[in-house]
Amino acid sequence: MHAEGVRKRFGPTLALDGVDLAVRPGESHALVGRNGAGKSTLVSVLTGLHRPDAGSVRFDGEPAPPYGDTAAWQSKVACVYQKSMAVPELTVAENLFLNRFGERFIRWPRLRSRARALLAEYGVEVDPGARAKELSVEQRQFVEIAKALSFGARLIILDEPTAQLDARGIQRLFDKLRDLQAHGVAFLYISHHLQEVYELCSTVTVLRDARRVLTAPVAGLVKADLVAAMTGEEASAVADREPRRTGGADVEPLLDVRGLALEGEFEPVDFRVRPGEVLGLAGAAAGGSTALGETLVGMRTPTAGAIRVRGRAIRAGSVPHALETGIGYIPEDRHRQGLVTGRSVAENATLTVADQLGPWGTVLPSRTRQFAASMIRSLDIKTRGPDQPVSGLSGGNQQKVVVARALARRPHVLVALRPTAGVDVRSKEALLSVVRRVADEGRAAVIVSDELDDLRVCDRLLVLFHGRVVGEYGAGWTDRELVAAMEGVGEGESPAAGQKEGA
Numbered sequence: 001m002h003a004e005g006v007r008k009r010f011g012p013t014l015a016l017d018g019v020d021l022a023v024r025p026g027e028s029h030a031l032v033g034r035n036g037a038g039k040s041t042l043v044s045v046l047t048g049l050h051r052p053d054a055g056s057v058r059f060d061g062e063p064a065p066p067y068g069d070t071a072a073w074q075s076k077v078a079c080v081y082q083k084s085m086a087v088p089e090l091t092v093a094e095n096l097f098l099n100r101f102g103e104r105f106i107r108w109p110r111l112r113s114r115a116r117a118l119l120a121e122y123g124v125e126v127d128p129g130a131r132a133k134e135l136s137v138e139q140r141q142f143v144e145i146a147k148a149l150s151f152g153a154r155l156i157i158l159d160e161p162t163a164q165l166d167a168r169g170i171q172r173l174f175d176k177l178r179d180l181q182a183h184g185v186a187f188l189y190i191s192h193h194l195q196e197v198y199e200l201c202s203t204v205t206v207l208r209d210a211r212r213v214l215t216a217p218v219a220g221l222v223k224a225d226l227v228a229a230m231t232g233e234e235a236s237a238v239a240d241r242e243p244r245r246t247g248g249a250d251v252e253p254l255l256d257v258r259g260l261a262l263e264g265e266f267e268p269v270d271f272r273v274r275p276g277e278v279l280g281l282a283g284a285a286a287g288g289s290t291a292l293g294e295t296l297v298g299m300r301t302p303t304a305g306a307i308r309v310r311g312r313a314i315r316a317g318s319v320p321h322a323l324e325t326g327i328g329y330i331p332e333d334r335h336r337q338g339l340v341t342g343r344s345v346a347e348n349a350t351l352t353v354a355d356q357l358g359p360w361g362t363v364l365p366s367r368t369r370q371f372a373a374s375m376i377r378s379l380d381i382k383t384r385g386p387d388q389p390v391s392g393l394s395g396g397n398q399q400k401v402v403v404a405r406a407l408a409r410r411p412h413v414l415v416a417l418r419p420t421a422g423v424d425v426r427s428k429e430a431l432l433s434v435v436r437r438v439a440d441e442g443r444a445a446v447i448v449s450d451e452l453d454d455l456r457v458c459d460r461l462l463v464l465f466h467g468r469v470v471g472e473y474g475a476g477w478t479d480r481e482l483v484a485a486m487e488g489v490g491e492g493e494s495p496a497a498g499q500k501e502g503a
Contacts, residue, residue: 001046001077001155001186006055008041015041017210018055023155028177028187030197030218033207034230034483035451039190042207043157046188048073059155071151078148079157082286084140088133092119095132096147122146123179138169142176149185156180157188160286162196174200192284192450193465194226194487206230223489224480231452231479251275252311254326254444255413257296260305265291266467268305273413273444278436280458281448283486285418288467290332293417293448297329298322309412328411330402332418332448339390339398346372346386349404375404379434396427403434414438414445420454432457450486452479 001023008016016038023029033039044050046057048067057064065072086095093115115128124142132140141161148156158177162170177187177200189201197204198218206214206229214229253272261268266288273279283289294300296307301317308314315321322329339348349372372386381400383393390401399419406414416435420428436457438445447454455461463471463485471485 001188002058002061003042003046004056004058006042006045006052006057008045008050008052014210016045016052019207019210019212021046021205021212021215023186023188025154025186026181026184027203028181028189028201030189030191030201030204031207032191032194032197032204032226032230037207037230038210039207043079043159043188043190046157047077047079074148075152077155077157078144078151078153079159080141080144080148080161082160084132084137084144086132086135086140086144089131091129091131092126092135092143093128095143096128096150118150119143119146122149123176136169138165138173141173145176145180149180154184155186155188157190159190160192161189162191162193170196192287192487194223194484194489196488197226198223208232223484227480227484227487227489231483254310255296255446256308256311258306258308260292260295260302260307262291262295262300263303265300266464269462269469271462273446275442275444276439277460278439278445278447278458280455280461281446281464282450282455282461282482283464284450285332287486288464289448289450290417292464293415293446296322296415296446297327323409323411326409326412328406328409328414330406330414330416330419332421339402341389341391343390344387345376345381345383345390345393345401348390348401349375349386350408351405371408372404375408379404380430394427396430399427399431400434403431407434407438410443412443414443415448416445417448418451418454419447419449420451428453452482455482 001021003019003021006016006019006021007014019038019042021029021031021042031039031042041050045052048065048070051067059076065076087098090098093112096115096118097111112128119126119128122142122145124139124146126135126139126143132143135143145156161173165173181187189197191197201218204214204216204218204221204226205212206226208230209232213232214226251274253274255273257269257271259268259270260266269292271279281289281292291300295302298314298317298319298321306313307316307322309326312325314325314327319329340351346368350368369386375381376383376386379400381393381404382397390398393401403419406416414435419431419435432454435445435447439459447458449455459475461471461473461477461482462469463473463482465486465488470488473482473485
């Protein structure tokens, strides 16, 4: 496959700016870059989901199939996504031949026999009669790879394939990929775990700010140089981050987490957050940071440990009790978890304080609008007024409504999961300043993110990788060292961390 000069724009956003990429037969080629670098858009172009504005894509020297010719694209390339595309209630055999049974009346024994032969051809040991939902993550991936190869595709794009695998599963996946490479199958491997790039791939391409900034053999490429290409920051560059004055070790923490663990997601972790402090939990979503954040707010039930707010224990796995105890929550997905889109700005902003909007459990519309109006002014929400449907706001202003709801009860601790996802630069700055203001008022905040801009407002960072804390950083961290830690190629504590008692 050879892509040359690929450009793609979505409105004012330039998603790809003249990107070149070549993957040879039998090669395992890594594609890496920070969030927003252009990886997903490039994959959409390479698989025929998006038509490039400029540039070309060729397979085996021939032009890519016409846009919209799904069957032709499937015969060239396929993508196995982090989230399985298999239909859970259908069997393995039915998923393998979905929409191509080849006969008017399905002969089930014959279908299972064809599936068994196909799986055996690629060495996949799975029962064709098992339902997809009964398979392990690893088995589903093997089935989807076998399905892609059965269409004739010789280039398979793997999108974060190890995110939900344990160490043994990762090794079995790598063994299978190497075996297929020996038969001429090529892989474009997308991962946030750079150590895997060194274990599996022969070539790596780095995207940054919609451009290709590096293509090089993996052998001999210094890890620090690879991270520098991803971040645009040299190893010697240190960010200008002054430590803020927060409560010392003798000040009672607002949030006290001891031995907290969730089997299969993250190992036991201890940390404290004091008044005036913003703690960052840095790391990829699949590395345990998101699960830890959701456990703090009661959305997940831990298998061990305890959470206390101002000395009061939070009932495990109870969102109402976490709210009552003093935790505010900004969810990762505002559309699914943060907003009732058919309701007004006022109704959304006051969901957590409905008990304060009228006597004897009633909700007075006038008091709702008055409360919402104060939040609109405080957070500078751009809206026609409290009664405007929240669906009519921009993404940044919708997120501000979610923040307003989280702050409505004046929580002691604000937990924000990737709070600036999908918003513009100005809205991002405004949202982060609100989080910072919460701490500056003597409360505390926790930001869960792998976005460097989100983490810059934090006083202290804990880095999670594969479910465990691998580093702690105070003021003075560099983009290079932090990205290296989050990608699993640089573990440890920076000299600036210093406040070990707080973790």
